[in-house]
Amino acid sequence: FEGLSKLEPGLRNVLTTRSHVVRLPADSVIFGPGKSPDNLLLLLQGTVRVQQLAESGREVVLYRVTAGESCVLTTACMLAYEDYAAEGIAETDIVAAAIPRGVFDDLVASSKEFRNFVFRAYSRRITDLFHVIEDIAFRRMDIRLAQKIIERADTGVLKATHAQLAAELGTAREVISRQLAEFQRRGWIAQSRGVIEILDCEGLRALAQNLSAKTPRLFRALFSPMGRLCD
Structure with a gap:
């Protein structure tokens, strides 16, 4: 994660010592509607599919998260203290670094470099969601x-x-x-x-x-x- 390399040594130490690595098998439900995020996952290996269930019962894939990326929906929910409105499914076995909400909140508040990292990833994924809108509408x-x-x-x-x-x-x-x-x-x-x-x-x-x-x-x-x- 290139953006995190710019963190000051003290903040990098906080990030590495207070985060932990999680491993989940393929087909695991990582999050779902109505649940509140406890961690921001930085994906190290594997692929996660983020999808939403329409009122008609039809599933719509919003985007995928691959190694070297984070989930923008999780970021948005953590920033706004909102519950998920979609679900994330592990398409493969995954390995991820989990940043607890408390650490996330502290770093967003105190570190310009961490905020830049978060919002740069957010911006890229919003572009992907525009792509989904384009597909469906045009x-x-x-x-x-x-x-x-x-x-x-x-x-x-x-x-x-x-x-x-x-x-x-x-x-x-x-x-x-x-x-x-x-x-x-x-x-x-x-x-x-x-x-x-x-x-x-x-x-x-x-x-x-x-x-x-x-x-x-x-x-x-x-x-x-x-x-x-x-x-």
């Missing part, structure tokens, strides 16, 4: 799905169910199933249970890149590059 589903497959496929293969992709994109499973069937008809992908294999990366990428001309300038400026699979 992009066609076929474009969003093509981009998501490219982004998340590992060596050309994405292990995910139709329901999981629907949660990622904030839509219904039936919509994803119809669109994947169309991608398969075009020869872009092959499907088996819980697995999507990319057969024509150029075809998918051509569709995914159509979004640049179809989104407002504000959101286009916030859009992050696609994954490296097709580079």
Whole structure:
């Protein structure tokens, strides 16, 4: 965590001696709606998925936290003394440094460097949430799905169910199933249970890149590059 290297030695000592390392297995519920955060977790290993349950019962993935990051929702709840309104799920086994609320409050109040670290991470994640809003409000589903497959496929293969992709994109499973069937008809992908294999990366990428001309300038400026699979 680069920002923490700028802390004065005394504050770094407080941070390291009063924090502790936690380890949780995959599929653990790290936090959930109505619960109050006791610690700010700095993720050292693994991935955490932060998602919200809509009134319709549909899950919507807000963002992921990976090694070297903290959870902006936890930060916001700790700063505002609010309970969580979403849940965090460990997608893999995770290792994290847990900063107790008392230490967090003291450092935010006393250290400019720690405040900068907290709010810089907060700012980056707010950009990600704008991205989610952009996806849901402005992009066609076929474009969003093509981009998501490219982004998340590992060596050309994405292990995910139709329901999981629907949660990622904030839509219904039936919509994803119809669109994947169309991608398969075009020869872009092959499907088996819980697995999507990319057969024509150029075809998918051509569709995914159509979004640049179809989104407002504000959101286009916030859009992050696609994954490296097709580079």
